Amino acid sequence: MDTTLSSPASPLHDFFLARQPILNRDQRLVAYELLFRNTRQNQAVIEGAAVAATATVIAHAADLGMEQVVGLQLAFINVDEVALMSDFIRFLPHHRVVLEILETVRATPALLARISKLRQEGFRFALDDVVFESADVQQLLPLIDVIKVDIAELTPQDLARLAQVLALSRKKLLAEKVETLAQFEQCLDLGFDFFQGYYFARPVILSGKKMSASELAILHLLELIQTDVDNREIERCIKHNATISLNLLRLVNTPAVGAGARVETLSQALLVLGRRQLRRWLQILLYVKPGVPAQFTSPLLQLATTRGKLLELMTEKLCPGQHQYADIGFTVGIMSLMDALFSIQMSEVVSSVRVNNKVSDALLFRHGELGNMLALVELMEQADGSPATLAMLEQLRLSESDLNTIQLAAYEWVNGYVQSIAPAAH
Incomplete structure (x- = not known):
């Protein structure tokens, strides 16, 4: 395959793309979370930057072709309320992505209606960084497919309690920031379906x-x-x-x-x-x-x-x-x-x-x-x-x-x- 380097067509010259692997219970790669980082601002552009930057990032991801970036796997992409309500969200191929709703998003009637419409068009959704069962989480639950739990923010006891509660929703559970084999094994025992983190690359x-x-x-x-x-x-x-x-x-x-x-x-x-x-x-x-x-x-x-x-x-x-x-x-x-x-x-x-x-x-x-x-x-x-x-x-x-x-x-x-x-x- 030709890997000759050429100048990128996109204007996003100041960004690099982090691909963080997501594994299933059999330790096989099923998806990547795509995170765009600006080396001069120290932030995820989709979280903190203006609407124009968010639109450009999503359009850029679509222009690249998901096959080039993630191969046969799915791409999890962070979205805020502005991105969800915008037209440029449709630049993304709905069959290749899971839209990851940030924890800052509020479950307003307009937003819930918008997510319902996008689901009808084939988009799938995840809830990001869930560490407790809030009112917003409760309202969003019927519309989402995957719940992401940030295990770094929880004690083992609190994680066990939260996993037990979330299991009642019958949604897929994803443990993120899994950095050790012990953490992976705990999450496996708690019934998590997916795992994100570099525990698999840590030498035991x-x-x-x-x-x-x-x-x-x-x-x-x-x-x-x-x-x-x-x-x-x-x-x-x-x-x-x-x-x-x-x-x-x-x-x-x-x-x-x-x-x-x-x-x-x-x-x-x-x-x-x-x-x-x-x-x-x-x-x-x-x-x-x-x-x-x-x-x-x-x-x-x-x-x-x-x-x-x-x-x-x-x-x-x-x-x-x-x-x-x-x-x-x-x-x-x-x-x-x-x-x-x-x-x-x-x-x-x-x-x-x-x-x-x-x-x-x-x-x-x-x-x-x-x-x-x-x-x-x-x-x-x-x-x-x-x-x-x-x-x-x-x-x-x-x-x-x-x-x-x-x-x-x-x-x-x-x-x-x-x-x-x-x-x-x-």
Whole structure:
């Protein structure tokens, strides 16, 4: 897929887009909440800015095409009373979005009538940041599909009580700001249907945990590629692992690779794929679990590949033509979640495969240019529009417009690439 960077057509050069994953009870990715942040105002534009800005953001989201931004998933988009009552709300594709009604919205007769009309047109609604059962919540409940509960604002006891009350509504419950495995497990036990937060990306270190034989085999192959051995040595190593051999042959015969004639042997596969593609596929393969369908709904796979592509595109922007540096950027991004993937310390991940100092400094300490890029991406994931984000952009010599363009190119690549290769990897 072409990821050449071009100037965005939209006037929203000062905004970046944060995609926060929403998972179901099976830990599969079902939606993203889209949050627009202004690095110079430190606010969500849809919440605090003027009507014109809100309209432009929604129109911009529609112009992008939801498939490019969220792939096959739904998009949750914050709306206030002004947005709900406006004509530009219809710029959004009703079948791809859930309109998230902000907690500041009052349930006036006019607003309730408006929501009823939009529901008839096919729009779905969520209530945002519910922490108690107010009169407005009671009036809005019959018209909404999902109730979002901000668990950071509640004690475990209060959360349990609220969940019990809200369950009577028979609406879907979404727990947001779920940052630890313990919080996720509590919300799961309380009957929540959806979960938003980065608990799935937090490493849960298990003492004595060892990588599986297949994981070690992939890491060994990555080492061989790193040391630039010839294809015969790589082929010999692959032949020792039947699963990798079969997956590689499946991969080169997918439309994503576009080999043309059917490839039947490993030596042919290695020639067709090339070292750069082989390295990338092996890195992604680590996040693909054998026998698990619909791998493109794996939140860890999506997040890791998105980080990898974002860092690759940032390095290409800063150092045009330096493909090796771009590959290192991709490696840093995709390796940044391997501690969560393997449930081991990042220092163990780094020592398991030989990486250069730039990679290890970025992964272990967030040092150097690549470390700064990774830290910036982590801030963006948290929808952090603080001055720290702007300062990091300036340090990296990237403009808000650059960031906007890089993000959209990365999202489009990940949505297409992961969906096309994941079925070939198990």
